[in-house]
Amino acid sequence: MTRLRSADLRSIWLIAIACAAVSMVVAAMAALNTALPDIAIDTGADSGQMTWIVDGYTLALAALLLPAGAVGDRYGRRGVLIVGLFVFAIASVLPVWISDPTQLIATRVLAGVGAALIMPTTLSLITSGVPESRRALGVSIWAAVAGGGAIAGFLVTGILLEFFTWHSIFITFAASAVLTAALCFTIGSSRDSSPGRFDVAGSLTSILGITGIVLGLLEAPHRGWADPLVLIGLIGGIVLVVAFVFLELRRASPLLDVRLFTNRAFGSGSLAIAMQFFASFGVFYLMLQQLQLVFGYSPLQSAFALMPMVAGVGIFALLGNWLAVRFDALRFVLAGGILLAGVGIVLLGIVHYETYWTAIWIIVLCAIGIGLATASSTTAIMSNTPLDNQGVGSAVNDTAREIGAAIGIAVAGSIMAAGYSNRIGAVADNARTQLTAAGEQRIAAGDQLGGQMLVQQAGQAADHIRRSLAEATAVVERLADRAGPLAAQIAHDAQDAFLEPMRQAYIVLGAVLVASAFVLAWLAPRRVVTVSPDAPTAGDDIPAADGAAQENVGVGARAADASAPPRTDTAPD
Structure with missing residues (x-):
């Protein structure tokens, strides 16, 4: 004891x-x-x-x-x-x-x-x-902390x-x-008990490939998807990732055994992790702007407003992992959680709400869905990775998170940028016209200095209004004292130009999650740990596990003795 x-x-x-x-x-x-x-x-x-x-x-x-x-x-x-x-x-x-x-x-x-x-x-x-x-x-605790850390x-x-x-x-x-x-x-500490030769070529290829993809995704909302840098990054990155896969298939000691992705639990866990962060960071990108620029929240108030998301993910991460492991319900937890989150995000775009408090139930719904899937996804990845290669398995889990987050921000940012740009032109032109006219009226009334300042600022104000709602809000704050009615009109019209593409972005993010939920319902096995594809029985037909040997059955387990404990050092490395 x-x-x-x-x-x-x-x-x-x-x-x-x-x-x-x-x-x-x-x-x-x-x-x-x-x-x-x-x-x-x-x-x-x-x-x-x-x-x-x-x-x-x-x-x-x-x-x-x-x-x-x-x-x-x-x-x-x-x-x-x-x-x-x-x-x-x-x-x-x-x-x-x-x-x-x-x-x-x-x-x-x-x-x-x-x-x-x-x-x-x-x-x-x-x-x-x-x-x-x-x-x-x-x-489960690690996944909850990682999910709520942002x-x-x-x-x-x-x-x-x-x-x-x-x-x-x-x-x-x-x-x-x-x-x-x-x-x-x-x-x-722990380490690989019999490491092979370090895969330098695989490391360089993976670094350059992921750099290209993430660089393209990060720049796309600002430069546009047709920008040469974005295209070079995305296309070059994809080509390098394909080259990485072929390279790893031929190496005796690969950086990553890409055959792990043929394991249904490992593959579905990786997809689910990417989709969760695709959704959560896309929603963060949109909601933080909505809270601060539409609802008028301070940064601190905005962070507190998102705390129900942290609580929901944390609580349901524990529940989802327990259900997946205890009742062999990985398929239902992954697909159900992603579906619930997708429906919640679609509702953020469909339901019209004037305050944060009228939308909090939808935010909680999204959090429950993401929470159900988050820890069970990570468990599926790590349970099907050889014990000696847990660091690489963890890196796959984390890379899926990063790429999913980058795609989510890129998609949400691009929809927002294009939608706002298409709608804000008339608002900016009207602001320039009215500021110029107001300046000329002041000059005619004898306020030469004040009038000239308004005329000079007209073009700059229009340019700022076109760029983003944040810059339009800054223009409104500067004009509030000198041109109150115009400032109020700009604020109203700029928010209208922001809200419609924001709703469209929510709907697109949610729709992608709903579609991926159906993919996961087909791809994910019932059990967290599945047998290898060349085993005599399918993963869903494995009898109940009665020991550690069953815990480590899988594609990855062929690469290491699953029943042996990991090498542990109590002294400093």
Whole structure:
């Protein structure tokens, strides 16, 4: 009994540290969005540089996840986690002394490198270091933390900006990373018991391929899908990913055994993870603008408004994973959760609501759907990955998240940009005409200086109104004192131009999820762990498991002895 309690405490401590580390990585993806206006003022960053202050981190993280996961498997997951935390801490503290936007972008890329070392090792430490009886719970908690980390980032950033400058965000991340790195010395480590030759060619191909795809997706909303850089990134990235697959099929020690995707649980789990983050980050992109620019919420109020999403995902992640594992209901949990989330997002576009509180039930519905599918997706991926390759399995899980999020933002952003642009032209032209006329009237009335200022600002105001609702709102605030009725008209018309494409974007995001739910209903097996395709029986016909051997049956299990425990080191790597 004492030994059992000791093992449980070690597992709880390991899960807590892993979740603390992954929460920083996910929070850092979202945290700076709230602080961008202040950063732009202090550093002189233009709109393109502001975008890359956020996207530089995401790009480096997504591109390096697979090689970073393999490095953790090869050299020890705890050691790689500690290195990643220190890199993350250094990259986070450097902006305190930086005033140049290009240098700030470089520090964000460096932070993304550290995050890539952190994220896959956190999950693989749980799946390789927590006893089988507690593993599903550990994965559920990790998935809930990773799913809610972005909103936690908004919340923490909003609180810090209420009292301090934007530098406090970086200081908080740096201090948290150093503390977590110190705590990591109290947990054990694990690694591949017989690593083969490191796959340099596969690593380079995967890095370049994912970089191209993510770069194209990140730039598409701003440049347009026909822009040469976007096309080169997307087409070149896809070609490199195809080359990566052929390369990995021919290697004795591949970076990623792509045959794992022929395992229905692994493949459906990867698809479900991508769809969840496609939906959640697309919705975050739209809803944060809606809350702040339409409902008039502050950044901090917006973060609190999204807390029901965190609660729903956290609670139903535990429930969904329990249902999938306990009742062999993976197919129903994945497909049902994605379908529920899709219906909820479609309702956000169909139902007309004037306040946040009249839409909260729809937000909760979306959260329940995403929560049901999130942990069970990760469990399906990790349970069908060889024990020695848990870092790579975790990296697949995380890469699916990053690419799904990038696609969601790209789709939502492109629909919004095109729809707003098509509708706002007449509003901008009318604003220019009325500002020019108002300025000329002031000049005629003897207010030469005030009139000339209005005439000069007419063209600039029209350009700002055309760019986005955020810039149109800034124009309205500047005009409120001098041209109140015109400012009110611009605010009303600009919001109308924003709301219709926003609803269309919600409907498209939701429709994609509904369609993917039907795919998952066909693709996903009943059980979390399935037999290999060349086994005599199908995955859905496996008799009830009675031990660890059944837990590790699968395509990936052919690559390693599934019944052997992972190699664990209690000393530092």
